[in-house]
Amino acid sequence: MRYKFLTAAFAATVALNFAGPAAATDLEVTHWWTSGGEAAAVAELAKAFDATGNHWVDGAIAGSGGTARPIMISRITGGDPMGATQFNHGRQAEELVQAGLMRDLTDIATKGKWTELVRPKSLLDSCTIDGKIYCVPVNIHSWQWLWLSNEAFQKAGVPMPKDWNEFVAAAPALEKAGIIPLAVGGQPWQASGAFDVLLAAVGGTDAFLKVYKEKDAKFAGGPEIAKVFKAADDARKMAKNTNVQDWNQATNLVITGKAGGQIMGDWAQGEFQVAGKTAGKDYTCLPGLGLNEVIATGGDAFYFPLLKDADKAKAQEVLAETLLDPKTQVAFNLKKGSLPVRGDVDLNTANDCMKKGLAILAKGAVIPWTDQLLSQDSQKQKEDLFSEFFAKPDMSLEEAQKRFADIIASAD
Amino acid sequence: MSSLAQPEMSNSERPNQLFRNLNAKVASIPMILTALAVFVGGTAWTVLYSFTNSKLLPRLNFVGVDQYYRLWATPRWLVSIENLLIYGIISLVFSLVIGFVLAALLDQKIRFEDTFRTIFLYPFALSFIVTGLVWQWLLNPDFGIQRVVRDLGWTSFSFDPLYNSSIVIYGISIAALWQGTGLIMCLMLAGLRGIDEDIWKAARVDGIPMWKTYLFIVIPMMRPVFITTLVIIAAGIVKVYDLVVAQTSGGPGIASEVPAKYVYDYMFFAQNLGQGFAASTMMLLSVVIVIVPWAYLEFGGKKRG
Numbered sequence: 001m002r003y004k005f006l007t008a009a010f011a012a013t014v015a016l017n018f019a020g021p022a023a024a025t026d027l028e029v030t031h032w033w034t035s036g037g038e039a040a041a042v043a044e045l046a047k048a049f050d051a052t053g054n055h056w057v058d059g060a061i062a063g064s065g066g067t068a069r070p071i072m073i074s075r076i077t078g079g080d081p082m083g084a085t086q087f088n089h090g091r092q093a094e095e096l097v098q099a100g101l102m103r104d105l106t107d108i109a110t111k112g113k114w115t116e117l118v119r120p121k122s123l124l125d126s127c128t129i130d131g132k133i134y135c136v137p138v139n140i141h142s143w144q145w146l147w148l149s150n151e152a153f154q155k156a157g158v159p160m161p162k163d164w165n166e167f168v169a170a171a172p173a174l175e176k177a178g179i180i181p182l183a184v185g186g187q188p189w190q191a192s193g194a195f196d197v198l199l200a201a202v203g204g205t206d207a208f209l210k211v212y213k214e215k216d217a218k219f220a221g222g223p224e225i226a227k228v229f230k231a232a233d234d235a236r237k238m239a240k241n242t243n244v245q246d247w248n249q250a251t252n253l254v255i256t257g258k259a260g261g262q263i264m265g266d267w268a269q270g271e272f273q274v275a276g277k278t279a280g281k282d283y284t285c286l287p288g289l290g291l292n293e294v295i296a297t298g299g300d301a302f303y304f305p306l307l308k309d310a311d312k313a314k315a316q317e318v319l320a321e322t323l324l325d326p327k328t329q330v331a332f333n334l335k336k337g338s339l340p341v342r343g344d345v346d347l348n349t350a351n352d353c354m355k356k357g358l359a360i361l362a363k364g365a366v367i368p369w370t371d372q373l374l375s376q377d378s379q380k381q382k383e384d385l386f387s388e389f390f391a392k393p394d395m396s397l398e399e400a401q402k403r404f405a406d407i408i409a410s411a412d
Numbered sequence: 413m414s415s416l417a418q419p420e421m422s423n424s425e426r427p428n429q430l431f432r433n434l435n436a437k438v439a440s441i442p443m444i445l446t447a448l449a450v451f452v453g454g455t456a457w458t459v460l461y462s463f464t465n466s467k468l469l470p471r472l473n474f475v476g477v478d479q480y481y482r483l484w485a486t487p488r489w490l491v492s493i494e495n496l497l498i499y500g501i502i503s504l505v506f507s508l509v510i511g512f513v514l515a516a517l518l519d520q521k522i523r524f525e526d527t528f529r530t531i532f533l534y535p536f537a538l539s540f541i542v543t544g545l546v547w548q549w550l551l552n553p554d555f556g557i558q559r560v561v562r563d564l565g566w567t568s569f570s571f572d573p574l575y576n577s578s579i580v581i582y583g584i585s586i587a588a589l590w591q592g593t594g595l596i597m598c599l600m601l602a603g604l605r606g607i608d609e610d611i612w613k614a615a616r617v618d619g620i621p622m623w624k625t626y627l628f629i630v631i632p633m634m635r636p637v638f639i640t641t642l643v644i645i646a647a648g649i650v651k652v653y654d655l656v657v658a659q660t661s662g663g664p665g666i667a668s669e670v671p672a673k674y675v676y677d678y679m680f681f682a683q684n685l686g687q688g689f690a691a692s693t694m695m696l697l698s699v700v701i702v703i704v705p706w707a708y709l710e711f712g713g714k715k716r717g
Contacts, residue, residue: 070680077469095468095683186663243554243575245661377467380682384488384666391577391665403487410482 025315027083029302030059030075032068033336035248037270041336045138048328054315057083066189076101081305083312084319089126089137089301090371096303097134103304103313108320109133117324119343120364122297126372135301136323139338142295142357143197143265143369146286147272151257152179163290164201167261168234174260181238183259185250188387192379194263195232195386196370200296201289202231205367211408212373221405229397229404235263236390254283263289265298269353270337279352287356295360298369299338378411455696462689470685479690489691492669495581499670500649502585503592507645508638510589511596516626518597519604529601533594540591544658547587548574551659574660577667584659584668591655592648596641603637604630639710650699671695 027049033042039060046056059082061068069092072085076096087093096102109115109124118124118137127135146164153160153170156177161167171181184190200208203224211220219225242259244250251271253259262268269285277283288294302323304316322328329340334349339357347358360366370379385407389400465475483489514532518525535543550556553572561569573583607630615625631638653672656662662669671691679688 066681073468073680073683092683099469186661188662243552245663375467376681376683377678377687380677380684381486384486387663388487388665388667391663391667 024053024055025311026055026057027312027315027319028057028059029084029086029319030061030068030072030082031086031300032061032063032065033086034060034062035270036274037335037337041332044331044335045323045328048322048325048331049319052318052322054318076305081307083307083316084302084304086300087135087303088371089123089135089299090369090373091126091375092371093135093303094129094375096305097129101305102134103306103316104132105134105136105304105320106132108317112321112324114324117342117344119341120297120361120366122366122368122372123299123301123341126368127301135303136320137299137301137341138323138329139333139336140295140297140299140341140361141265141267141338142287142298143193143263144200144288144294144296145266145268145353146261146263146289147251147254147268148261148284148286149254149257149259150282150284152177152254152260155179155257156260160284161286161290163286164198164231165291167289168231168238170260171234171238179257180241180253180259181261182235183242183244183250183253183262184235184239184390185242185247186245186387186391187247188383190247190250190264191386191390192383193265194235195228195382195389197263197289198231198235199225199228200294200367201291203228204292205294208367212370213368215408215411217405217409220408221401225404226397226401229401232386232389232400233397236393239390240393266337266339266353266357269351273337273351285353285356287360293360294365294367295339295357296369297366298371299341375412378407381407458689459693459696462686462693464686466685466689468683468685475686479686480694482687483690483694488666488669489671489674491666492671492674495668495670496649496652498581499585499588499652500646502582503588503649504642504645506585506589507593507596508641510593511641512600512631514593514597515600515604518601529598532597535591536595538591540654541658543587543591544655547583547590548659551583551586575664577664580660580664580668584656587659588648588652588655592645596645599637599641599644600634603634606637607633646702650695 029045031042033039042058042060046058049056061071065088069087072082072087073096075082076085077099081101093102114124114133115121123137123140124133127133127137146167148160148167150160152174156170156173156179158170158173161170167181174181184194196208196212199211203211207219207224207228210216211225238260242250242253244253247264247268248271250259250262251264251268252275254262255272255275255277269279272279272283279285302320304320307313307316324342326342326345329342330345330347333340334347337354339354339361340347343362347354350358370382374382382404385400385403389395461470461472462479463476464471464473465478466473518528522528538546551572551574553559553570553575558569558571561571573579573586611629611633612625615629620629651672652670653676656668656670656673660668662673672695675688675691675695677688678684678691682688
């Protein structure tokens, strides 16, 4: 345990070289999965990799992706690459690939027939740059969920809403019962993510793609998106009494019935599980806010920096194959609460909400997520805008929408 | 080099100025080179790359002053500058005033002076992160000061600066003052102790009231101490970052953002080095604008008394 902490603590600055003359090859893997459920999920990956005769050196970096990514990137650009590293698949590692620092996995992918296995196709697409595959997607995390507390609605004496509009209509009754209608934590990405979910749900899939994929600034400033801003204004009013920062604290408000609901990704489900709550009985989940049942295919992937050491390069190949192995996929995703990236695995033990997600996935109602469509720079500008919008009740909708359109106009 | 560093330093008959104290000069060469390469070189590099459109990796692809245009059109940067000004004025004025008053009170030959000095200086032993967390809890309306006062019976009492966009920067300043004034007090106290006892006696003989003695005799004599203090406070103002991160992470919304946080967020979080460099160059520029005229007045020109 101590060994693991030390590794994490020094990962940023110290060259870690555990490779010895032993037969098994050590491969350091960095990631930011440090909460209870996440750590359990990583342990499954490590177990599967160790079973191949190699050794997984855990390089967990605490403090979520925002803290971890700069450390990982500095290590790769600074000439001290790890064996493999987590990123959200999409554009976070784009420049590292273009600079030739990442390993091309196309051969392994062709051998393992990844193009046939990985579903939906967009996952592998976002790992592909100039026709070559650079990462292994391991799970699908979608943002499109509204988590509702059954207890809160009982207390307020209103029926459980079936979609976002009913939820907004129920807000006054919730407030009267002393319940915060919508919990939105203070971290900037929460406000920004909630808006993106509203855009896909209220505006629809086409509007979402037109704004974020085609980056149509005129459309983003137009009447259709004005409707989405109206919904965001509702959300802002419903969320005004949330005095918490972290997303899991906000989820906890829903778990304890202090808040009516929360717009949050499926990782929130882990919190409900840890608290011993049952889907359907204690809490209700509405994918796509009940309006537009789609799932965004964000998620995590592993990238492999280009290494000189032949043994380690070999171990990288083994790890890449292990990550997509059906058994690993099931074990990992059940613990993580995310959906597997291959369609041919059996997830009988999944709970109600996960099954809803799987059904939507099987129907093919998927959209790419903003991590895949926008650069980190545009994402950050968006976060700044929406965290200000949610915290400042007097910021007008017109001003917010104009600034949003400006961001889209300059987005890349 | 160790053989050179013998204690025989008294080569006073050497004529050449350049070779005086040669040991010391040789010994400081590595440090001079480091300072040049790291500070001057690093600064020049940053300024140069602020004119490029570098994203995740530095690239020499010049775009003129585009990054600066964008910077000054960004609401978050403008909020940051405004916050820095408010924070700067508050911490400058209050740490000087409170620090000096505390030092003057301690200087009255009171009992348990050591104890009081330790108490006042103690917060300075804490890092800004710890200070920030402590004050985040104290100012939290659900279990901080507001809760305590309400439990005492004043149920309408409201004090939640960290959750109110318009006053959040004052909440941060309170924590900064709590942490920093102890050190200022100690510096001032040292300055007061440096004032000759005879001056006090002379003032008393002339029948000058104590407050007048402080204001018109002692404070002007403490000019060097005040300048040192000013530099320490000013440096603390420009680089404020960790306190904000620990207390509010820039929230609510972007109401308590500061320039240093903008630089960090855009360099590493947004993977936009060019924008981060432009912002840090602006920070450097603001420091230069303040420091250079002052340094010129202080150190340049003719030597004073």
